[in-house]
Amino acid sequence: xxxxxxxxxxxxxxxxxxxxxxxxxxxxxxxxxxxxxxxxxxxxxxxxxxxxxxxxxxxxxxxxxxxxxxxxxxxxxxxxxxxxxxxxxxxxxxxxxxxxxxxxxxxxxxxxxxxxxxxxxxxxxxxxxxxxxxxxxxxxxxxxxxxxxxxxxxxxxxxxxxxxxxxxxxxxxxxxxxxxxxxxxxxxxxxxxxxxxxxxxxxxxxxxxxxxxxxxxxxxxxxxxxxxxxxxxxxxxxxxxxxxxxxxxxxxxxxxxxxxxxxxxxxxxxxxxxxxxxxxxxxxxxxxxxxxxxxxxxxxxxxxxxxxxxxxxxxxxxxxxxxxxxxxxxxxxxxxxxxxxxxxxxxxxxxxxxxxx
Amino acid sequence: xxxxxxxxxxxxxxxxxxxxxxxxxxxxxxxxxxxxxxxxxxxxxxxxxxxxxxxxxxxxxxxxxxxxxxxxxxxxxxxxxxxxxxxxxxxxxxxxxxxxxxxxxxxxxxxxxxxxxxxxxxxxxxxxxxxxxxxxxxxxxxxxxxxxxxxxxxxxxxxxxxxxxxxxxxxxxxxxxxxxxxxxxxxxxxxxxxxxxxxxxxxxxxxxxxxxxxxxxxxxxxxxxxxxxxxxxxxxxxxxxxxxxxxxxxxxxxxxxxxxxxxxxxxxxxxxxxxx
Ligand SMILES: Nc1ncnc2c1ncn2[C@@H]1O[C@H](COP(=O)(O)OP(=O)(O)OP(=O)(O)O)[C@@H](O)[C@H]1O
Ligand SMILES: [Mg+2]
Numbered sequence: 001x002x003x004x005x006x007x008x009x010x011x012x013x014x015x016x017x018x019x020x021x022x023x024x025x026x027x028x029x030x031x032x033x034x035x036x037x038x039x040x041x042x043x044x045x046x047x048x049x050x051x052x053x054x055x056x057x058x059x060x061x062x063x064x065x066x067x068x069x070x071x072x073x074x075x076x077x078x079x080x081x082x083x084x085x086x087x088x089x090x091x092x093x094x095x096x097x098x099x100x101x102x103x104x105x106x107x108x109x110x111x112x113x114x115x116x117x118x119x120x121x122x123x124x125x126x127x128x129x130x131x132x133x134x135x136x137x138x139x140x141x142x143x144x145x146x147x148x149x150x151x152x153x154x155x156x157x158x159x160x161x162x163x164x165x166x167x168x169x170x171x172x173x174x175x176x177x178x179x180x181x182x183x184x185x186x187x188x189x190x191x192x193x194x195x196x197x198x199x200x201x202x203x204x205x206x207x208x209x210x211x212x213x214x215x216x217x218x219x220x221x222x223x224x225x226x227x228x229x230x231x232x233x234x235x236x237x238x239x240x241x242x243x244x245x246x247x248x249x250x251x252x253x254x255x256x257x258x259x260x261x262x263x264x265x266x267x268x269x270x271x272x273x274x275x276x277x278x279x280x281x282x283x284x285x286x287x288x289x290x291x292x293x294x295x296x297x298x299x300x301x302x303x304x305x306x307x308x309x310x311x312x313x314x315x316x317x318x319x320x321x322x323x324x325x326x327x328x329x330x331x332x333x334x335x336x337x338x339x340x341x342x343x344x345x346x347x348x349x350x351x352x353x354x355x356x357x
Numbered sequence: 358x359x360x361x362x363x364x365x366x367x368x369x370x371x372x373x374x375x376x377x378x379x380x381x382x383x384x385x386x387x388x389x390x391x392x393x394x395x396x397x398x399x400x401x402x403x404x405x406x407x408x409x410x411x412x413x414x415x416x417x418x419x420x421x422x423x424x425x426x427x428x429x430x431x432x433x434x435x436x437x438x439x440x441x442x443x444x445x446x447x448x449x450x451x452x453x454x455x456x457x458x459x460x461x462x463x464x465x466x467x468x469x470x471x472x473x474x475x476x477x478x479x480x481x482x483x484x485x486x487x488x489x490x491x492x493x494x495x496x497x498x499x500x501x502x503x504x505x506x507x508x509x510x511x512x513x514x515x516x517x518x519x520x521x522x523x524x525x526x527x528x529x530x531x532x533x534x535x536x537x538x539x540x541x542x543x544x545x546x547x548x549x550x551x552x553x554x555x556x557x558x559x560x561x562x563x564x565x566x567x568x569x570x571x572x573x574x575x576x577x578x579x580x581x582x583x584x585x586x587x588x589x590x591x592x593x594x595x596x597x598x599x600x601x602x603x604x605x606x607x608x609x610x611x612x613x614x615x616x617x618x619x620x621x622x623x624x625x626x627x628x629x630x631x632x633x
Contacts, residue, residue: 014456053527074533086524090546100532151532 002064002077002154002187003029004050010058011045011211019045021211022059032181032188034202036195038234042211043191044159050189051080051157063154074103079148080157083164085140087132087147094119094128097147111150118146121180138169142176149180158190162197174200195235199223207231229353232276232345238309241319243275244349247356252346256315260293263341268356272349279309279322281343285336292336296321301331310335390414390601397597413598414606423603425578426585431610433495433581434563437502441510441559442552444503449514449551450540454523464515467508475505476568483572497573498563498581505569506562510555517551518544553621557614564611582607 004027011020020042027033035043048054050061052073060067068076079100087096094115101111119125122142132140141161148156161177162170178201181188192198198205199219206216207230215227226232232240245254248270252260260275262268285292296312296319308323312335321337323329346356360368384404389397391409417423451457452464470478482501491497521544529539545552567583574580580588586607589600 051527051531053530072535073527073530074535078531080528080531082524082528084522084524086522086528088525088528088543099529103533103538147528147532 003027003062004155004187004189005062005065006046006050006059007062008059009046009049009056009061011042011049011054012057019211020049023208023211023213024059025206025213025216027187027189030185030187032190032201032203034198034205035189035191035208036193036198036205036234037208037214039193041208043193043208045211046208047080047157047159047189047191050155051078052076077154078157079151079153079155080159081144081148081161083160085132085144085164087140087143089132092129092131093124093135093143093146096132096143097150100147100151114150114152115146118149121149121183122146122176138165138173141165141169141173145177145180149184154187156186156188158188158192160192161190162192163194177201195237199235205235207234209234225355226276226345227355229274229276229347232347232355236278238279238320240276240278240345241321242317242347243277243314245273245275247271247273247346254315258294258314260339260344262344262346262357264357268346273356274347274349274353276345276347277339278343279320281340282321282337283340284323284327285338293339294337296335296337298329298331298333298335301329301333386601386604389597390605392598394598397595413602417599417602417606421599422577422580422585423606426580426582427606429495429579430564430582430607433498433502434560436495436499437506437563438556438559440499440503441506441562442556444507445510445514445555445559446545446548446552448507448511449516450518450544452511452515453518454526464512467511470508478505479569479572482569486573492573493575493579494573495579498570501569501573502563502566503559506559510558513558514548514551514555517548521547550621553618557618560614561611565607 004025006023006025006027008022008024009020010018010022012018023042023046025033035046037043045054049056050063052068052071052075056069060069062068063076063078088099091099097115097118098111101114106114115128116125119128122145124139124142124146127135127139127143132143135143141164144161158177162173165173174197177190181201190197190201199222202219204216204218205222207214207222209230215222215231217225217227222231222235226235226240229242233242243254243258245252247253247262247268250262250268252262252273252275254260254275294312294314296314298310298312299318300311302309302311303325306325308325308327308329310321310323310329312319312321321335323335329335344357348354348356388404388406390413391411392406393408393410393412452460482504486492486497486500489497489500491500525543525547526534526536526539529543530536534542565583566581567587570581570584571587574584577585577588582603586600586603589596589603
């Protein structure tokens with residue numbers, strides 16, 4: 001168990017590409033930190049620098065307070081689960097799991113004990129004598145987990161461990177990883193581009209884009225108070241709806257002239273801004289009680305069962321609202337929409353897209 | 358879909374003709390080696406002549422230095438194989454995994470050596486060997502053969518390593534291996550089929566080589582098999598029976614080698630290690 005500190009780390013690849021910029025993250029002992037972001041944002045690069053598989057171009061990485069920049073991967077006391085599992089094909093499952101312990105000259109009896117224990121936790125006991133090629137994808141993934149567990153490392157590193165599994169297995173294994181983390185109480189850095197994995201597994205989530213950390217916060221805070229427009233758009237499915245416009249006199253006015261009074265206008269600068277509303281934060285307004293923000297005609301209506309997602313267009317932009325399934329909305333229905341006060345996000349209209357409220 | 362009869366017939370006819378062309382010389386040699394006396398030509402069409410005899414084979418082992426030549430050939434080819442495998446396995450790995458200045462240029466240079474006919478390199482290599490004082494030594498042949506076989510072997514091993522996912526070594530390094538240990542314990546065992554091909558190629562390069570050996574070796578006691586056998590084919594009186602018998606025996610070790618190594622030639626050893 002250990003803390004991990006990334007202090008302003010940088011990565012510049014030999015071809016000159018700057019993949020990671022000044023990333024600083026402090027990971028507490030036993031914390032499950034998820035690195036999430038779109039493809040190519042530098043998640044794997046960051047993780048591989050922690051692992052020691054990629055040289056660090058700038059900054060420091062400390063595990064348990066000790067700077068590990070110049071340590072070999074094998075000396076950092078970490079274990080890593082790869083996206084493609086990377087099991088040794090010429091070894092049995094048992095040997096795959098034992099390999100790291102053998103390299104560390106752990107006594108034989110101890111190796112056997114740990115391999116057996118891990119096999120039991122992961123229910124792969126009957127597979128111990130098989131070769132990786134004789135396993136299904138899900139079984140290989142469990143062996144890869146087992147190989148990490150037996151090491152009892154200070155830190156577990158995961159690089160998209162579930163992305164090669166089918167949807168059902170992914171959900172199961174996700175729960176398994178959560179269970180393992182609770183049981184082992186170990187420090188974990190987990191890379192994924194899947195926001196559901198990020199939301200469900202992480203104690204905290206670090207959202208990255210183009211090599212820069214955009215926000216680090218617990219999952220719900222990321223969801224409820226995204227620090228900028230990128231995070232707001234990246235987290236949540238269907239994605240947040242954005243309306244460009246102006247703030248003036250405590251009222252937000254979209255480009256096409258729809259007005260939304262702001263409940264707490266204090267501190268908001270007048271001028272261009274972007275309003276963000278999640279699909280579930282619209283509410284249907286039925287006459288009288290307040291002026292509707294939007295009057296729209298539903299376009300495509302998707303009945304998901306517990307809820308209904310309805311698309312509509314404003315200013316040529318596609319937007320989505322979540323409706324009560326009981327309302328049995330149909331394409332073509334006219335609906336008046338207001339916005340829940342706590343579901344109102346305002347962002348700067350410039351490139352930074354910083355949160356304003 | 359079933360293929361029309363005519364096409365099927367034509368296909369088989371072509372294959373049979375080419376098989377016959379391939380097999381005929383070998384059978385002919387067998388036939389000559391079994392004939393009594395020294396008959397190269399014969400009106401007899403039988404593969405095994407009616408008056409067959411093993412006299413040529415017996416003479417090879419009893420009256421000719423065949424065993425010495427065999428020993429020399431095995432020594433030289435064995436050493437070439439060892440050197441080739443050792444060097445190609447390391448060099449190929451470096452080309453496959455490390456990026457260093459001059460990597461591309463070196464690979465192109467290696468490839469370029471393969472574009473010249475081997476005989477063109479004969480003179481410069483001979484001068485090199487003469488300068489090194491290696492004429493009429495096994496070491497001279499070893500240098501010669503290794504340097505001709507190695508370029509192909511390095512390329513071949515590089516190609517093989519390229520198919521082994523880098524994440525395997527990374528996993529090994531995280532498991533506590535140094536780079537060298539990861540290579541030795543994880544990558545090399547997986548490269549076995551590549552090593553076998555490299556070994557076979559190196560061996561064959563040396564085993565049946567004649568022209569270079571004829572330049573480097575002068576002492577009959579140090580002849581390799583092809584050199585010795587060529588001696589039976591003198592300008593006035595060729596000993597065709599001995600020549601044929603020895604030729605057949607030369608191919609025996611190669612056949613044994615191929616058969617015993619063929620199971621390693623199957624690819625797919627890395628199957629199941631990673632998911633693509
Ligand atoms: N060896 C390399 N040399 C040069 N550039 C690289 C190298 N490896 C990665 N990159 C670049 O660095 C950036 C970050 O790569 P990285 O693998 O960290 O992305 P990622 O966030 O893990 O993406 P994904 O979700 O697709 O795995 C990418 O733009 C990639 O093209
Ligand atoms: Mg990645």
